[in-house]
Amino acid sequence: MNADAAFDTPDAPDPDLPMLTAAQAAHLRELAAPYTDNGHTYSLQNLAHMCRRAPEDRWPELVETHFARLQAAGHGDESAAELLSGVHARLLPNESLTPDLVGAMRYARVVADGLVFAYALDQPTTVRILTDPDVERAGLEALGEAAYANLMRVPVAHEEVAIEGRALLHSVYGDSPFVASKALFLSELAREVTGEALPDAGALVAVPTRHLLAFHPLTDGSVADAINDLAQYALGAYQDGPGALSPRVYWWHRGGLTSLTVIDTETNTFSLQPPPELLGILKGLVRLDRAGRLAGRTAVDAPDVDQLTHTTADAIARLTQDGAGLGDAFASALELAHAHCALDPDVDRLPAWDAWATAVQLGSALFTGAQPQECHLGGDLVRQLPAVPAEPPADARAWLDAFYVAVVCRQTARIDRLCQVPLEVLRQDDSIDEYVLHWIDTLQTYWAERPMDDVVEKLLATMTTSAPDAVTRAPMDFVNLIDYQPVALFHRLITRDHDALAEALTEAVAQHATYWADSPAPRARVALGPLAMASLAYDYGFPVAGKRQYLPTYLLDRTRIEEIPG
Structure with missing residues (x-):
């Protein structure tokens, strides 16, 4: 998250008025001197910005007008x-x-x-x-x-601005010199102009001039583009003036502003240096978004299953030359499995099953290694997964995905191996909140048939660390509506409370629908975590079978489950 850029200023800028050359600044100070001989000192910043945009023969007029306005101002005798x-x-x-x-x-x-x-x-x-x-x-x-x-009450105009990256900036502007000051109360302003509250993570914001501010809510992985786009946007507007305020990018969080920009005045360069807390949030959002786990505001087209099938096939084929691509291949296969459920929501046809089976193979291979095996992708399309060593990556959320699809597809041996992946390895993932690790610990402890007291202790730790005051990485709507739902179901599962689990499953499906709304994203098609817990419940004799949106029927009731190579 570092970027460096040089200030685009003329040669030999004045150290105090960098928008002017040293010679121009000396000329301006000479013009202003007759108005500043009363023992008071005045800032020439705004005046310098106005002069920069005007020919020098107009400067005397601008200086006279500027100080006339200052002299016309009240002198403290207002009631x-x-x-x-x-x-x-x-x-x-x-x-x-x-x-x-x-x-x-x-x-x-x-x-x-x-x-x-x-x-x-x-x-x-x-x-x-x-x-x-x-x-x-x-x-x-x-x-x-x-x-x-x-x-x-100051009126403002608002528009959404897409710069060179894919990030969307909200530009707020107006004639009033107080527009940028609304950044002090950015949460209220954001609700006013967008109709939505800022997320718990806050927003990136720039106040380049007193008439303009721009912000980007920290909701998804586009923040990686936004932080650089906003820096360029702020610097350009600041240099243009007048009314220059700051060229910096700030993080608005819980009512406070923190500068992310470090300016080197000797070299006239700047760098973006997020504090550790924000850096963790940015990493978490990028990791979530790249795996398709976040619902972006801008709808994307539904994926083409045929194209995604060939993308996954190509990713598997490349593994014979570069095993480092296994994580991407698993992500692609999992996206394909979800995408099939748009056309085959029950997974009653072979191509959909093949996609789910391939996701299981790649997910378990990613964390536990694998012997050479065939991956079927529907029809005659088969790719060979080469031998993979057991080198689990520090990707806790990918582990959860691998665990969930293995449970859904009833791959007991693969689940056994996944639950032997050391938690210490997954703890190296600095993009996640603590509750994710506690949840993995809960699942591994349960699957290892450890005492139920140990399971309950770890489950309580998961619940405690998923509270709003403990979460610092993931958006709270994602935590509440998506991540926490399998935890709630597992709680009912281990108490063997059929009625409570049925209610929790209905709630989980409803929360999934609320989070994704009408998004065409592949992950919107299946509530993966709840499906895994419901599959366990079905195998334990809970009455959970039957058609439910987001829970493929023939996976849940094992009708479609077939043998998976490897």
Whole structure:
């Protein structure tokens, strides 16, 4: 998640006004000098941005207009009522705070690298930053409430912007100089402009100018593109000005802003360095998304089964030259097995069964190795799986997929081998939450026929660590609607409570439907975890058979189960 880029500025930029050359900055300071001989210092940042976009023969006019507006601003004689009527929460760039302002604004605070929170009074021709006497006159609490309310009433326009990557950015803009300050309350803004709340993981956000902000909710694997797209977007808008605020990318999380951008002022370059907590979230989202486990907002076309069949066949064929592709081959086979269920939801035909059988073969080979064996992909299409050594990868979610399909297809010997994969290996997967490992530990302990007290202890650990305050990687809607459902079913399974399991199975199917909605993604077709638990329940004599959406009938009741090579 690192990116480096050079600031696209003219040669020899001024160190304090980098949007201008040193010569241009000296000229601007000379023009501003007559207006700044009153003992006060003024920030020239915004003025420099305006001058950068205008020919130098117009600079005297711009300077005169700029300082005329400053002089026309109020000087602190407004009543408390007038202050409350026009005050707004405001984000300011650090460099805009002159020594005079810093001494007069003890209430202001740094909210993130490069950004300061302050109160500003919106006036007909200008905006005045409030000082400590203003705050005292209106009252800090009343001023804060009014500043928030006035800011949220500022009108904005919203559009979705796709840059060069596949990530979608939400651009929010308007004429008001307070638009970017809404990043302070990004959750409320996101709900206003998109109709959806931000996810628990938060969002990436940029505030390049005071009239513009852009954000990307952390919901899926497109964050890998978004973080770079947003960095380029922010830098370009910041350089264009006027009203420049910050070229940085920030992480909005639980009401706070954290800068991800580290700027090297000596080389005029920047790098993106997410903190460890965010890096874990990003890895988790990318891993989930690449395996098709997340429901993206943008619908994708349903996969072509024939094309996916040949993709899987080619992936298996390449294993004879490069065994490192086994994980991708398993993912492709599993996607194919799910995709078949769009056309054959009961799995009562041989091509669908072949896909499920191949997923079992590749999944178990990935974690436990395999002898040479044939993989059938429907019709006369057969590929040879070469001998595979037992070198389990640190991919806990792929292990769960392999376990689930082996249970569904009643592959007892393969399940035995999967449950011997050391948990220490899977613990090396830094993209997952702790509850995933506890769940795997629960399943391995149960399958090894260890004492039920041990199983229950590990199951309770799974439940505890899947609570919202313990989850830091996966989106909570995915945890609740998808990941937790087989856990709930397993709980009912080990208590041998038929009625409770029937209710939990109905709930699991409903939650699967809620999560995926009308998505054409292959994983939407089958509730894999609940299907595995229901298959165990069926084998234990629970009355779970019968047609249920997302639970292929002829897999659940073993009608379609056949021998699998290897």
